Amino acid sequence: MSASNANRRPSVSASDPPTFIPIPANTRGIPASSFGPLSPVATTGTSPLASYASYGTSPQGPGSHNRQRSTSSAAFGIARQLTAFLPADYPLDEEPEHEGPNGGSAKKQGKVKVLLLENINLDAANFLKNAGYEVDHVSKAYSEEELLQKLPNYQAIGIRSKTKITKKVIDANPQLLVIGCFCIGTNQVDLDSAAKKGIAVFNSPFSNSRSVAELVISEIIALSRQLTDRSGELKQGIWNKVSKGCWEIRGKTLGIVGYGHIGAQLSVLAEAFGMSVIYYDVIPIMPLGTARQVDTLEDLLSKSDFVTLHVPEIPDTIGMMGALEFSQMKNGAYFINNARGKVVDLDALADALESKHLAGAAIDVFPREPGSNGPGFDGSLGSFIPRLRQLNNLILTPHIGGSTEEAQRAIGSEVATALVRYLNYGTTLGSVNFPEVDLRAITAQDERHIRLCFVHRNEPGVLKVVNNILSDHNIEKQFSDSKGDIAYLMADISGVGHEEVADIYTQIKRTQANILTRLLY
Numbered sequence: 065m066s067a068s069n070a071n072r073r074p075s076v077s078a079s080d081p082p083t084f085i086p087i088p089a090n091t092r093g094i095p096a097s098s099f100g101p102l103s104p105v106a107t108t109g110t111s112p113l114a115s116y117a118s119y120g121t122s123p124q125g126p127g128s129h130n131r132q133r134s135t136s137s138a139a140f141g142i143a144r145q146l147t148a149f150l151p152a153d154y155p156l157d158e159e160p161e162h163e164g165p166n167g168g169s170a171k172k173q174g175k176v177k178v179l180l181l182e183n184i185n186l187d188a189a190n191f192l193k194n195a196g197y198e199v200d201h202v203s204k205a206y207s208e209e210e211l212l213q214k215l216p217n218y219q220a221i222g223i224r225s226k227t228k229i230t231k232k233v234i235d236a237n238p239q240l241l242v243i244g245c246f247c248i249g250t251n252q253v254d255l256d257s258a259a260k261k262g263i264a265v266f267n268s269p270f271s272n273s274r275s276v277a278e279l280v281i282s283e284i285i286a287l288s289r290q291l292t293d294r295s296g297e298l299k300q301g302i303w304n305k306v307s308k309g310c311w312e313i314r315g316k317t318l319g320i321v322g323y324g325h326i327g328a329q330l331s332v333l334a335e336a337f338g339m340s341v342i343y344y345d346v347i348p349i350m351p352l353g354t355a356r357q358v359d360t361l362e363d364l365l366s367k368s369d370f371v372t373l374h375v376p377e378i379p380d381t382i383g384m385m386g387a388l389e390f391s392q393m394k395n396g397a398y399f400i401n402n403a404r405g406k407v408v409d410l411d412a413l414a415d416a417l418e419s420k421h422l423a424g425a426a427i428d429v430f431p432r433e434p435g436s437n438g439p440g441f442d443g444s445l446g447s448f449i450p451r452l453r454q455l456n457n458l459i460l461t462p463h464i465g466g467s468t469e470e471a472q473r474a475i476g477s478e479v480a481t482a483l484v485r486y487l488n489y490g491t492t493l494g495s496v497n498f499p500e501v502d503l504r505a506i507t508a509q510d511e512r513h514i515r516l517c518f519v520h521r522n523e524p525g526v527l528k529v530v531n532n533i534l535s536d537h538n539i540e541k542q543f544s545d546s547k548g549d550i551a552y553l554m555a556d557i558s559g560v561g562h563e564e565v566a567d568i569y570t571q572i573k574r575t576q577a578n579i580l581t582r583l584l585y
């Protein structure tokens with residue numbers, strides 16, 4: 065593909081292949097009353113209810129949208145399920161299987177292919193299959209090399225925290241439309257490069273927060289009672305009934321670094337156990353219960369009996385806990401990290417534990433983690449690993465903070481829904497690297513309506529050019545927003561004959577600021 069073509073990314077089918085490009089022959093009315101909880105349409109911003117309700121574009125949480133819709137959707141008849149127009153220049157490997165109505169102009173419209181890595185919940189895979197996509201489900205993470213080899217067959221990819229989607233991977237995959245992070249953290253994706261190539265990224269911002277918070281509570285108690293050591297001894301046949309160095313957690317101070325979704329949730333649970341909570345965050349955040357925000361990390365470290373990290377991996381947080389910070393912690397305190405491995409210098413932690421300055425620690429995340437289950441947690445991941453494996457009262461877990469049935473099901477459903485909403489309807493609500501844009505539904509009555517989804521560079525004059533191209537038609541509704549260098553326009557246009565679609569697509573795709581043009585109808 066030439067450099068200029070690489071910037072003009074085509075659209076892709078989201079349904080079974082039609083043999084030509086019919087408008088409105090592919091209009092499929094779906095009774096709104098039939099929307100089940102797993103129906104993609106039920107959770108899109110383009111549901112029938114959207115035709116009378118006005119939606120904000122900021123994320124109010126999926127729950128609030130869904131509740132609103134499900135209550136009265138039966139009263140609002142028919143939404144049109146949109147599919148995508150596949151232009152002739154779509155980079156499919158396969159030869160066209162069907163001829164267009166006038167001979168040869170229409171290429172085969174293949175199903176969207178989705179690659180799910182890292183053992184993503186099977187409900188998500190089924191949901192995507194039910195939406196008409198082809199889904200490949202793999203239990204391990206892929207290396208960059210494997211991604212370069214295998215990803216070109218897919219338009220969508222779902223990952224968890226281990227698969228790294230680098231600029232190199234993004235540049236090598238011009239067919240990729242969307243990335244779903246089936247987790248909270250998105251540091252494993254080069255978000256900026258993805259946006260610049262018109263690839264939307266979605267995550268699940270809080271579906272596993274409770275699971276992490278509960279794990280931390282269990283770790284606080286396990287550390288203060290040396291539970292894993294006692295259990296390990298007994299499994300070796302050694303009875304070691306001791307109380308020295310074992311404490312209740314009631315009345316102790318918990319210091320939370322990062323008072324976001326997880327930190328705040330943990331704060332409430334910890335207070336219920338009789339702990340005092342202080343927290344440090346880079347922004348002022350309203351305390352829950354009787355928790356108290358402190359001004360500096362040092363202040364928190366010097367006052368806490370337990371320190372727990374709940375910050376994202378960003379340049380500011382990488383290495384935020386090193387030898388200096390451990391020395392600022394109280395003698396005999398405990399340290400917990402369920403955030404990201406690179407936030408902590410694990411050699412410095414091993415020093416602090418070996419010298420008995422700290423009484424224990426729990427570590428769930430590591431700078432480098434094995435890509436699949438099995439042996440491999442060894443010195444190849446860092447020289448500190450063999451040291452950590454020898455230490456008493458150190459709980460090591462294989463990145464399981466969010467690994468509960470509840471969290472994985474909720475994440476599977478949330479992210480799979482976001483993928484379908486984006487692919488089939490263009491909605492970017494909840495995207496972490498795109499501006500959030502949505503339009504109310506095109507309904508079954510709206511024959512000869514098509515939807516333009518146009519990702520473009522955020523430059524002056526773009527909308528004027530696009531609206532000029534659309535000027536022979538009525539723009540029923542449109543909404544555009546920008547985020548940094550990129551902008552996204554959704555527009556529903558009426559009075560479009562099927563013979564006009566290819567021309568509209570080509571003209572818009574050729575505009576100077578184009579990154580990705582898709583037409584849905």
Ligand SMILES: NC(=O)C1=CN([C@@H]2O[C@H](COP(=O)(O)OP(=O)(O)OC[C@H]3O[C@@H](n4cnc5c(N)ncnc54)[C@H](O)[C@@H]3O)[C@@H](O)[C@H]2O)C=CC1
Nearest residue numbers: 248249322323324325326345346374375376402403465466
């Ligand atoms: N172990 C596991 O399985 C899991 C790990 N995580 C990790 O936990 C992290 C936190 O998750 P959430 O609470 O949902 O994120 P969040 O975005 O709701 O909260 C993060 C908080 O950290 C604060 N923060 C950012 N930089 C900071 C700094 N330098 N110092 C102090 N505070 C800072 C932010 O202002 C924000 O309040 C995620 O980014 C992810 O990396 C999340 C889920 C599961």
Ligand SMILES: O=C(O)CCC(=O)C(=O)O
Nearest residue numbers: 224225247248249466467
């Ligand atoms: O469950 C996973 O694989 C990743 C959990 C996590 O770290 C996250 O949600 O950010």
